[in-house]
Amino acid sequence: MARVGLTRERLTRDGAELADEQGFDAVTVSAVARRFDVKAASLYAHVKSTDDLRTGVALLALEELADRVAEAIAGRSGREALAAFAAAYRDYARAHPGRYAAARFRLDPQTAAASAGVRHAQMTRALLRGYDLAEPDQTHAVRMLGGMVHGFVELEAAGGFAHTAVDPQASWDWTVDALDAMLRARAHAA
Amino acid sequence: MARVGLTRERLTRDGAELADEQGFDAVTVSAVARRFDVKAASLYAHVKSTDDLRTGVALLALEELADRVAEAIAGRSGREALAAFAAAYRDYARAHPGRYAAARFRLDPQTAAASAGVRHAQMTRALLRGYDLAEPDQTHAVRMLGGMVHGFVELEAAGGFAHTAVDPQASWDWTVDALDAMLRARAHAA
DNA sequence: GCCGCTTCCTACACACTATAGGCAAATGAC
DNA sequence: GTCATTTGCCTATAGTGTGTAGGAAGCGGC
Numbered sequence: 001m002a003r004v005g006l007t008r009e010r011l012t013r014d015g016a017e018l019a020d021e022q023g024f025d026a027v028t029v030s031a032v033a034r035r036f037d038v039k040a041a042s043l044y045a046h047v048k049s050t051d052d053l054r055t056g057v058a059l060l061a062l063e064e065l066a067d068r069v070a071e072a073i074a075g076r077s078g079r080e081a082l083a084a085f086a087a088a089y090r091d092y093a094r095a096h097p098g099r100y101a102a103a104r105f106r107l108d109p110q111t112a113a114a115s116a117g118v119r120h121a122q123m124t125r126a127l128l129r130g131y132d133l134a135e136p137d138q139t140h141a142v143r144m145l146g147g148m149v150h151g152f153v154e155l156e157a158a159g160g161f162a163h164t165a166v167d168p169q170a171s172w173d174w175t176v177d178a179l180d181a182m183l184r185a186r187a188h189a190a
Numbered sequence: 191m192a193r194v195g196l197t198r199e200r201l202t203r204d205g206a207e208l209a210d211e212q213g214f215d216a217v218t219v220s221a222v223a224r225r226f227d228v229k230a231a232s233l234y235a236h237v238k239s240t241d242d243l244r245t246g247v248a249l250l251a252l253e254e255l256a257d258r259v260a261e262a263i264a265g266r267s268g269r270e271a272l273a274a275f276a277a278a279y280r281d282y283a284r285a286h287p288g289r290y291a292a293a294r295f296r297l298d299p300q301t302a303a304a305s306a307g308v309r310h311a312q313m314t315r316a317l318l319r320g321y322d323l324a325e326p327d328q329t330h331a332v333r334m335l336g337g338m339v340h341g342f343v344e345l346e347a348a349g350g351f352a353h354t355a356v357d358p359q360a361s362w363d364w365t366v367d368a369l370d371a372m373l374r375a376r377a378h379a380a
Numbered sequence: 381g382c383c384g385c386t387t388c389c390t391a392c393a394c395a396c397t398a399t400a401g402g403c404a405a406a407t408g409a410c
Numbered sequence: 411g412t413c414a415t416t417t418g419c420c421t422a423t424a425g426t427g428t429g430t431a432g433g434a435a436g437c438g439g440c
Contacts (some may be wrong), residue, residue: 003386003387003388003435003436003437004387004388005387006387006388028427028428029427029428029429030426030427030428031427038388038389039388039389039390040427040428040429041388041389041390041391041428041429041430041431042387042388042389044428044429044430045386045387045388048429049428049429050427050428050429104348106348106349121353135356136356136360136361137364139354139356139361140356140360140361140364140365143342143345143350143351143358143361143365144338144342144361144364144365144368146341146345146350147338147340147341147342147343147344147345147365148334148337148338148341148342149341150337150341150344150345151336151337151338151339151340151341151342151344152333152334152337152338152341153337154337154340154341154344155333155336155337155340158294158296159296160333160336161333163311164329166325166326166329166330168333170326170330171326171329171330171333171334174327174330174334175330175333175334175337178334178372178376181372181375182368182371182372185371186368193405193406193417193418193419194418194419195418196418196419218396218397219396219397219398220395220396220397221396228419228420229419229420229421230396230397230398231397231398231399231400231419231420231421231422232418232419232420234397234398234399235417235418235419239397239398240396240397240398
């Protein structure tokens with residue numbers, strides 16, 4: 001009966017690759033089963049449902065992305081840290097579009113609370129410590145920064161920048177500069 | 191045989207309502223058929239496929255949203271126009287989450303070119319004329335602004351702001367203020 | 381070798397997409 | 411009014427995906 005050696009972990013990793021190749025929506029029980037050359041029903045011993053499979057991919061992506069961001073901001077501060085932080089997100093989204101989409105997958109509250117999502121929030125706050133913002137400005141800045149990075153990355157991925165000749169990288173650098181200037185201007189402003 | 195009076199337009203409108211109620215992913219041929227108390231096969235006389243149905247909803251949402259934005263910025267300029275522009279997007283997303291998601295639906299290039307999407311781009315540029323930016327700064331600003339608004343709205347919709355007590359409206363106002371200050375600082379800076 | 385557990389299988393019930401072809405209601409000609 | 415045509419919705423069917431139940435083959439411990 002030629003055992004393939006399925007594991008929840010292997011299915012999750014394969015799901016992540018499938019997401020990058022065909023999009024996160026293509027991550028289904030039967031698609032992954034086909035890649036292992038196995039019947040779909042066999043996967044149900046390892047994952048509870050398609051939703052469960054996707055949740056696994058989402059958690060993996062959040063973890064990977066948090067690791068990269070952590071490495072990017074380690075030992076840096078101020079503008080340099082901001083640029084590295086933003087670049088970590090953008091580079092990951094460009095290298096692994098499916099995983100990036102997976103990281104956006106809606107998790108139920110307690111799964112989210114136990115995920116690497118909290119590390120993302122902590123790192124964003126850590127980054128902003130360099131700008132010395134008092135509350136509630138710091139929270140405002142966390143939200144603005146998160147929205148900015150995510151929004152830019154998503155519009156770029158969706159092809160929204162394809163109709164103009166201007167290099168997206170230049171727009172990105174310009175935006176990061178603007179963010180830095182904005183945050184510095186608001187330091188101590190509470 | 192009790193004709194219900196199906197039309198492509200009625201199916202599209204109903205799809206938009208379904209999207210707001212159950213999410214854009216719930217917009218399927220059979221779900222809409224159920225709402226009209228009709229067999230799924232009957233819909234295929236009016237829409238070519240599920241994708242076609244969703245495209246219709248997306249075009250409707252883009253149109254509606256463009257109308258609202260146009261109304262919001264009419265007769266305003268500068269900071270006031272920026273605030274109204276941003277509020278139009280956010281308010282629409284909060285009132286019609288499914289349609290907002292639909293507006294993000296990936297259209298094939300020629301459908302996109304014939305959609306209200308181009309009005310959105312034109313209005314964004316029109317808004318930025320008030321800040322007197324030279325190229326390529328204007329394009330950078332268009333991208334930044336688009337990303338910012340979309341990213342903030344999406345994170346808010348995804349519940350990303352639920353873990354902190356700070357009022358999202360306050361963060362929104364703070365962000366719009368910061369954007370305005372930043373754009374003014376960059377006027378003529380080419 | 382044999383027992384027991386795990387892994388993967390077949391079989392099945394059900395839902396959604398999509399096509400083909402049928403029948404009846406609405407519409408227009410007269 | 412009635413008849414023919416068009417249109418609208420139907421049934422039937424094939425294909426694919428999800429998820430459950432139960433069966434058989436592999437693998438380890440002894």
